[in-house]
């Protein structure tokens with residue numbers, strides 16, 4: 568079984584310059600970083616509560632979820648197979664259900680939520696807020712590590728006239744045994760191979776639930792990403808997994824790696840203590856800059872000195888020229904949600 572080798576960093580363990588360099592090194596080499604969760608940035612209770620709300624939301628009657636169906640603003644509920652993250656190779660859409668939650672304004676969601684969740688909407692907003700704060704901290708540290716200070720963090724402040732494209736996404740992957748989701752054909756995946764569309768992603772997972780794999784630099788080799796890597800077993804919660812998305816890769820001319828990943832049923836080797844037979848829940852927070860942000864290369868000496876890797880580093884999007892953050896996001900969404908976006912164009 569290939570090893571992912573993803574570094575584990577405690578972002579509160581040293582001065583900012585040291586942590587910034589550790590984060591940039593990890594983002595350059597792997598594109599994925601485990602951030603130990605000792606409860607300082609996001610409390611363990613808040614993570615548990617978010618998973619509890621997620622279960623309640625997905626358990627809501629189907630009609631209530633359909634009433635919140637995902638729109639081209641990228642908010643709402645998407646049922647089984649509604650998204651195909653790797654349309655080039657997948658014969659059938661992803662075996663997952665999602666609920667995307669956008670920005671709240673004055674305490675109110677700007678989208679419908681199932682009635683079962685409405686009484687707790689303030690908790691969802693609070694969770695979004697702590698995720699935003701954590702991303703701002705990470706973007707600042709990475710900016711310092713690259714010698715561009717607050718450049719990335721500031722680009723995430725929403726400019727007048729822009730909407731916020733950052734999304735809190737709840738995910739539920741049904742068990743392989745359930746009749747509606749029995750994985751057929753055999754090469755079906757829970758989430759197809761993809762790189763993330765935004766700047767950075769936070770990913771929360773539950774102990775014991777296998778499935779995430781990263782593409783290692785040797786092409787077509789997949790390595791599982793254990794929920795709880797060695798050295799974190801005694802932490803109060805599994806680490807928060809952070810990964811670089813396409814935009815941070817564009818901004819740094821490919822220095823920071825937008826690594827391709829997927830979620831599988833069985834895969835290239837299940838990690839000891841983890842299983843893929845149960846339903847799987849995860850929570851992703853996709854951080855995006857203000858939509859009108861231009862994606863020119865940042866004035867960093869480390870970026871200037873970087874000699875791009877041969878090929879595209881495994882990411883088919885890394886070479887494309889994209890001017891603005893929102894153009895990139897719409898392009899990617901139109902590819903993976905074909906019908907929804909086609910319907911709206913005609």
Ligand SMILES: O=C(O)CCC(=O)C(=O)O
Pocket residue numbers: 736738758763770772779828829830849850851
């Ligand atoms: O559920 C996971 O572990 C990963 C999900 C993911 O990669 C995504 O939604 O972009």
Ligand SMILES: [Fe+2]
Pocket residue numbers: 761762763828
């Ligand atoms: Fe992803």
